[in-house]
Amino acid sequence: xxxxxxxxxxxxxxxxxxxxxxxxxxxxxxxxxxxxxxxxxxxxxxxxxxxxxxxxxxxxxxxxxxxxxxxxxxxxxxxxxxxxxxxxxxxxxxxxxxxxxxxxxxxxxxxxxxxxxxxxxxxxxxxxxxxxxxxxxxxxxxxxxxxxxxxxxxxxxxxxxxxxxxxxxxxxxxxxxxxxxxxxxxxxxxxxxxxxxxxxxxxxxxxxxxxxxxxxxxxxxxxxxxxxxxxxxxxxxxxxxxxxxxxxxxxxxxxxxxxxxxxxxxxxxxxxxxxxxxxxxxxxxxxxxxxxxxxxxxxxxxxxxxxxxxxxxxxxxxxxxxxxxxxxxxxxxxxxxxxxxxxxxxxxxxxxxxxxxxxxxxxxxxxxxxxxxxx
Amino acid sequence: xxxxxxxxxxxxxxxxxxxxxxxxxxxxxxxxxxxxxxxxxxxxxxxxxxxxxxxxxxxxxxxxxxxxxxxxxxxxxxxxxxxxxxxxxxxxxxxxxxxxxxxxxxxxxxxxxxxxxxxxxxxxxxxxxxxxxxxxxxxxxxxxxxxxxxxxxxxxxxxxxxxxxxxxxxxxxxxxxxxxxxxxxxxxxxxxxxxxxxxxxxxxxxxxxxxxxxxxxxxxxxxxxxxxxxxxxxxxxxxxxxxxxxxxxxxxxxxxxxxxxxxxxxxxxxxxxxxxxxxxxxxxxxxxxxxxxxxxxxxxxxxxxxxxxxxxxxxxxxxxxxxxxxxxxxxxxxxxxxxxxxxxxxxxxxxxxxxxxxxxxxxxxxxxxxxxxxx
Numbered sequence: 001x002x003x004x005x006x007x008x009x010x011x012x013x014x015x016x017x018x019x020x021x022x023x024x025x026x027x028x029x030x031x032x033x034x035x036x037x038x039x040x041x042x043x044x045x046x047x048x049x050x051x052x053x054x055x056x057x058x059x060x061x062x063x064x065x066x067x068x069x070x071x072x073x074x075x076x077x078x079x080x081x082x083x084x085x086x087x088x089x090x091x092x093x094x095x096x097x098x099x100x101x102x103x104x105x106x107x108x109x110x111x112x113x114x115x116x117x118x119x120x121x122x123x124x125x126x127x128x129x130x131x132x133x134x135x136x137x138x139x140x141x142x143x144x145x146x147x148x149x150x151x152x153x154x155x156x157x158x159x160x161x162x163x164x165x166x167x168x169x170x171x172x173x174x175x176x177x178x179x180x181x182x183x184x185x186x187x188x189x190x191x192x193x194x195x196x197x198x199x200x201x202x203x204x205x206x207x208x209x210x211x212x213x214x215x216x217x218x219x220x221x222x223x224x225x226x227x228x229x230x231x232x233x234x235x236x237x238x239x240x241x242x243x244x245x246x247x248x249x250x251x252x253x254x255x256x257x258x259x260x261x262x263x264x265x266x267x268x269x270x271x272x273x274x275x276x277x278x279x280x281x282x283x284x285x286x287x288x289x290x291x292x293x294x295x296x297x298x299x300x301x302x303x304x305x306x307x308x309x310x311x312x313x314x315x316x317x318x319x320x321x322x323x324x325x326x327x328x329x330x331x332x333x334x335x336x337x338x339x340x341x342x343x344x345x346x347x348x349x350x351x352x353x354x355x356x357x358x359x360x361x362x363x364x365x366x367x368x369x370x371x372x373x374x375x
Numbered sequence: 376x377x378x379x380x381x382x383x384x385x386x387x388x389x390x391x392x393x394x395x396x397x398x399x400x401x402x403x404x405x406x407x408x409x410x411x412x413x414x415x416x417x418x419x420x421x422x423x424x425x426x427x428x429x430x431x432x433x434x435x436x437x438x439x440x441x442x443x444x445x446x447x448x449x450x451x452x453x454x455x456x457x458x459x460x461x462x463x464x465x466x467x468x469x470x471x472x473x474x475x476x477x478x479x480x481x482x483x484x485x486x487x488x489x490x491x492x493x494x495x496x497x498x499x500x501x502x503x504x505x506x507x508x509x510x511x512x513x514x515x516x517x518x519x520x521x522x523x524x525x526x527x528x529x530x531x532x533x534x535x536x537x538x539x540x541x542x543x544x545x546x547x548x549x550x551x552x553x554x555x556x557x558x559x560x561x562x563x564x565x566x567x568x569x570x571x572x573x574x575x576x577x578x579x580x581x582x583x584x585x586x587x588x589x590x591x592x593x594x595x596x597x598x599x600x601x602x603x604x605x606x607x608x609x610x611x612x613x614x615x616x617x618x619x620x621x622x623x624x625x626x627x628x629x630x631x632x633x634x635x636x637x638x639x640x641x642x643x644x645x646x647x648x649x650x651x652x653x654x655x656x657x658x659x660x661x662x663x664x665x666x667x668x669x670x671x672x673x674x675x676x677x678x679x680x681x682x683x684x685x686x687x688x689x690x691x692x693x694x695x696x697x698x699x700x701x702x703x704x705x706x707x708x709x710x711x712x713x714x715x716x717x718x719x720x721x722x723x724x725x726x727x728x729x730x731x732x733x734x735x736x737x738x739x740x741x742x743x744x745x746x747x748x749x750x
Contacts, residue, residue: 135638260635260647262506263659272635275650275657282650282657284638 001081006072015084017041018102020066024059027205027219028099031055041102071207078182078208080105083112091116093226096252101205101223105181108174108201110149115172115201119149120293121228121249122165123221123242124158124235129267132158132235135259137165139232142286144171145327148293149200151176151228153220154189158234158242163196171328173200174227178220179212180204199329218244225249230293232257232283236270243270250279255292257283310359317342321350322359322369330366376456381447390459392416393477395441399434402580402594403474406430416477446582453557453583455480458487466491468601471627476580476598480556483549483576485524490547490576494524495668496603496624497540498596498617499533499610504642507533507610510634512540514607517661519546520702523668524575526551526603528595529564533609533617538571546703548575549602553595554587555579574704593619600624605668607632607658611645618645625654630667632658685734692717696725697734697744705741 009015018041025032035044035053047053048063075082083089083104089112094100106112120143122136140150140162150166152159154175166173175196177185181204184190193202205223206216221241225231225248233256236242246256258280261268274280283289311322324340325331331339337347351367354360361370384390393416400407410419410428422428423438450457458464458479464487469475481487495518497511515525515537525541527534529550541548550571552560556579559565568577580598581591596616600606600623608631611617621631633655636643649655658664686697699715700706706714712722726742729735736745 131637131639259638260643260650260657262637263510263634264506268635269659272657272659275635276663282635282647284644284647284651288651 017045022102033099074208080107091227107181108197110201115149116227119228121151121224121231122162126156128157133161136161136234140165141169144169146290175202176223177204178216180208180210182208185212221245222248230255234259235267256280317346317350318353330363330368332366392420397477408474449583455482466602482556483572485576490524491602494603496526496599496606497537501532503532508536511536511609515540516544519544521665550577551598552579553591555583555585557583560587596620597623605630609634610642631655692721692725693728705738705743
C-alpha cells in the first residue's frame with residue numbers, strides 16, 4: 001500500500017470508521033452488528049463516542065487508543081493492502097453475509113474480486129486421512145483446470161491439501177486466515193502461505209498482528225463460504241469446523257458438496273451426515289463440483305474419460321507443446337521453449353497451430369490452453 | 376411337499392394354470408403379461424389353447440408337453456414346496472409387482488410370509504472390494520439384531536457377504552435364485568445355500584432344473600426388491616445388476632439405501648450415483664437402514680454407543696447369561712447352560728431375572744433377548 005492510497009483512506013470517513021471498528025470489536029460481534037446495520041459505520045461510531053450506545057467496556061476503551069496512522073503503517077509493514085466494500089477489489093459475495101467484515105487486509109498478487117468470481121471453497125478436517133488429503137488435492141487441481149479459484153483456510157489437513165492441489169495445477173488459490181495476514185498459522189505453513197501469495201491471496205478481517213483465537217476461526221469460516229460460489233467438504237468429523245463453513249454457505253444460499261468416504265472412517269462421518277440431512281449434494285470429483293457450483297449450462301457436461309479429446313489429433317511439436325502449455329498462468333514463448341525442450345521457432349509454429357484449432361489463446365503477454373469446458 | 380398338498384394343487388384350476396404358465400414362458404414375459412393381467416391364468420390358458428391369443432411358437436409348443444404330475448414330482452424331488460398367491464406363505468410384497476410371479480418354489484424352514492414381513496434386501500456388486508464385503512456383512516448382522524430378515528440373491532461378492540453376515544448373527548436370510556431351487560448357482564455357494572435352508576429359505580419362480588440365464592437374473596431382482604421392505608445397495612459399479620434391483624424397489628415404492636465408499640473405488644461409483652440422482656438415501660450402518668425401512672416410529676432412535684444400556688445393571692449369572700442369550704433363534708435352558716457354562720438352575724434363575732427386567736422373552740419353546748428397539 002503506497003502513500004497515496006493511505007492518504008485516500010485517511011480522507012474517507014467511512015473507511016476510517018471501518019478501520020476503527022475492525023480494531024474495536026471481534027469479527028461478527030454480537031453487540032456491534034445491530035448498531036452497524038442500523039446506523040452505518042460512521043454514525044455508529046459517533047453514537048459510541050457520545051455514549052448513546054454501548055458495546056462493552058474493553059471495546060470502548062480501545063476507542064481512545066485508536067491511531068489511524070499506526071494502523072496504516074502496520075498494514076504497509078505487513079506487505080498488505082486494505083480493501084473496503086465498494087472498492088474494485090471487494091468480493092461481491094461478502095455482501096451476502098448478515099455480518100460482513102468491516103474491511104479486509106489482503107496480501108498477494110491476485111485481484112480478489114476477479115479471483116473469487118469463479119471460485120470454490122474446499123475445506124475439511126484438520127486430522128484428515130491419507131485418502132482425504134489425496135481427494136482434496138485432486139479436486140482442487142481439477143477445479144483449477146476448470147478455471148476455478150480454490151478458497152480455503154490454510155489449516156492442517158484438507159485445507160492445506162486443497163491449496164497445494166491448486167498450486168500444483170498452477171492455479172489461483174486464496175487463504176482466509178483467522179489471524180493477521182502478517183502471521184503464519186499454523187507456523188509450519190509459512191512456506192505454503194508464501195507460495196499462495198505469488199499468484200493468489202492471503203486475506204483476513206482482523207488487523208496485522210492479531211492472534212488466531214477460536215472465535216476468529218469460526219468468523220473466518222463465513223468469509224470462506226461467502227467469497228466462493230459454493231463449498232465442498234472433503235472430510236469432516238461429526239463436530240468439525242468445516243461443517244460450520246458448510247452452514248455459512250447454506251445461509252448465504254450457496255450450494256454445498258460433500259465427498260463420501262468409507263463408512264468405517266470417522267473422518268467421513270460429517271460429510272455423510274451432510275448428505276443424509278440433505279444439506280449437501282454428494283460429489284465425487286471436480287467435474288461434479290463444477291457442475292454443482294458452475295454457472296448453469298456452462299459446466300453441465302464434463303468430458304468423460306475415454307472419449308476422443310482434441311489433443312488426440314495433435315502430432316509433433318504441437319503435441320509436445322500441448323503437454324507443456326499452462327492451463328491458467330500464461331507462459332511466454334521463451335518460457336515454453338525452456339519447459340518443452342522445443343526451439344523458440346518451433347514453439348511459435350506450434351502455438352500458431354494450436355491457436356488455429358482453438359486450443360491455445362494469448363493471455364496478458366503469454367500463451368495458455370483454452371479450457372474445453374469454457375464457452 | 377406331501378401327497379395331500381400335491382392333490383390339493385391338482386384339484387385347483389388356478390394353481391394348475393399358474394404352474395403351466397411357469398413352464399410355458401420366461402418370468403415377467405412381455406407377451407404373456409398383458410394376457411394374464413386381462414384374463415387371469417385359467418382363462419388366458421383356455422384362450423391360448425383355442426388359438427385366440429398367441430405368445431410365440433416355442434412357448435405354445437411347450438403347452439402340449441406340460442405334465443402336471445411330472446412337475447409335482449420334480450418339486451417333491453427338489454425338496455421344495457409350491458407357494459401360490461393367496462396361500463398363507465405368499466409374501467404380500469410380491470403383489471406390488473406389475474408382473475408378479477405365477478408361483479414360487481420354496482425350500483427351507485422359514486415361513487416365507489412371516490420372514491419377509493420385516494425384511495431388508497442387501498445387494499451389490501459381484502466383484503466387491505474387501506471394504507464392501509465387510510460392510511455388507513456388518514449391515515446384515517446389524518439388521519438381524521434389529522429383527523430384520525436379510526433378502527439377497529446368493530451371488531458372489533456383496534450378496535454372499537449379506538447372507539453370511541445374517542447367518543453369523545443367527546438370523547433368518549432368504550436367497551432368491553435365477554435358477555431352479557434344486558441347483559446351486561454359483562456352484563461354490565452350495566454350502567452357503569444349505570446353511571440358508573436351516574432357518575431361512577431359498578426361492579425361485581422358475582421350476583426345478585431350470586438354468587440360470589441372463590433374463591432370469593434380471594427378473595429375479597424384482598422378487599428381491601418386492602419381497603423386502605426396502606433395498607440397500609452396498610457396492611455397485613455404474614452398470615451393476617444391483618442398480619436394477621434398486622430400480623425395481625423404487626417402482627414398488629420401497630425405499631432404497633446406498634452405502635458410500637471411497638470416491639477412488641469404481642465399486643462405489645454406482646451407489647454414489649444413486650445418491651446423486653436422489654434415488655437412494657445415503658446409509659452408513661444397520662441403524663440407518665432400519666430407520667429407512669422400519670415401520671415409522673419404531674426404529675427412529677438407535678442406541679448410541681457410550682449411552683447407558685440395560686445390561687450395564689446386570690451382575691453375576693444374569694450378566695453372564697445375557698452375553699449368551701440369542702437375539703433371534705431362541706435357545707432352550709439346556710442349550711443356554713451349555714453355551715454360558717452356567718448350571719441349568721442358574722440359567723433358570725437368570726432367565727427369571729432377565730424376564731422381570733423385560734430383557735428376555737419366551738419364544739417357541741425357548742428363550743431369547745427382547746430387542747431394545749422393538750416396542
